[in-house]
Amino acid sequence: MIYCKRVYESAAPGDGQRVLVDRLWPRNRRKQDLHGQWLREVAPSDELRKALHAGEVDFAGFTHRYQQELAAHPEHWYPLLDLAQQGDLTLLYAGKDTEHNNARVLADWLEDELLRRGPGSSPVCYAP
Numbered sequence: 001m002i003y004c005k006r007v008y009e010s011a012a013p014g015d016g017q018r019v020l021v022d023r024l025w026p027r028n029r030r031k032q033d034l035h036g037q038w039l040r041e042v043a044p045s046d047e048l049r050k051a052l053h054a055g056e057v058d059f060a061g062f063t064h065r066y067q068q069e070l071a072a073h074p075e076h077w078y079p080l081l082d083l084a085q086q087g088d089l090t091l092l093y094a095g096k097d098t099e100h101n102n103a104r105v106l107a108d109w110l111e112d113e114l115l116r117r118g119p120g121s122s123p124v125c126y127a128p
Contacts, residue, residue: 016088
């Protein structure tokens with residue numbers, strides 16, 4: 001199961017593997033408090049992130065463009081797919097909006113990829 005959670009919430013035993021999926025390190029958060037790893041390369045590009053925050057693109061447009069970025073760079077999200085196939089995965093994000101954020105888009109992308117591969121598919125092995 002893939003979950004999304006604000007990085008400011010406490011770690012819980014049910015989180016499974018925890019991965020921060022933001023390009024920027026969250027304010028007022030120490031690295032030792034993450035209790036997981038940071039994959040900044042899977043986050044939306046700086047250009048796309050800034051366009052969303054400036055209101056130049058709505059969330060639907062952001063989602064579409066972010067999915068294009070994900071499709072162009074599967075090497076960035078393959079490690080997350082491996083983790084999701086092994087057990088629970090929690091994608092961490094810093095934004096205040098719990099419904100409209102890159103972690104939700106990424107979680108949907110990963111879930112779709114897992115469904116596409118079907119039950120019992122072998123784990124992805126990616127070596128850069």
